[in-house]
Amino acid sequence: MDEHPIDARTPEEKRADHAGQHPELREHLQPMSWMCTQEAATERPFTGGYCDEKRSGTYACVVCGEALFASDDKYDSGCGWPSFTTPMDDAPVDHRTDSSHGMSRTETTCGSCGAHLGHVFDDGPGPSGERYCINSACLVLEERPDG
Numbered sequence: 588m589d590e591h592p593i594d595a596r597t598p599e600e601k602r603a604d605h606a607g608q609h610p611e612l613r614e615h616l617q618p619m620s621w622m623c624t625q626e627a628a629t630e631r632p633f634t635g636g637y638c639d640e641k642r643s644g645t646y647a648c649v650v651c652g653e654a655l656f657a658s659d660d661k662y663d664s665g666c667g668w669p670s671f672t673t674p675m676d677d678a679p680v681d682h683r684t685d686s687s688h689g690m691s692r693t694e695t696t697c698g699s700c701g702a703h704l705g706h707v708f709d710d711g712p713g714p715s716g717e718r719y720c721i722n723s724a725c726l727v728l729e730e731r732p733d734g
């Protein structure tokens with residue numbers, strides 16, 4: 588049983604498919620969420636609502652609601668964006684090389700709807716050494732009551 592079978596569509600194709608199925612999306616999303624998820628924009632550092640977020644819960648894709656990151660994996664990297672050491676187990680987070688802006692980076696997108704999320708860097712503190720640097724505007728925190 589594979590919950591997430593191989594999906595050969597590019598993130599752009601997934602976005603177009605999702606937008607076709609959800610024509611109301613643009614009205615429902617905040618402008619920054621639209622720009623980041625659909626146009627791969629990056630919010631300015633230290634401006635995102637989840638940069639210093641400490642509440643417990645699950646960070647879901649703001650576009651499709653797929654659970655992607657857990658607050659337990661969030662850490663304070665000081666980089667100005669929410670940072671995670673890893674996606675949640677089995678979370679549909681896709682990776683591809685992004686050569687824009689004269690840099691070679693790894694872009695992360697939602698494997699379900701193609702939303703751009705952010706980038707992953709190799710200076711993280713965990714065993715994987717990865718830092719998932721994600722735009723706040725691409726996420727929505729589903730808070731978990733403590734206790």
Ligand SMILES: [Zn+2]
Pocket residue numbers: 648649650651652653697698699700701702
């Ligand atoms: Zn999504």
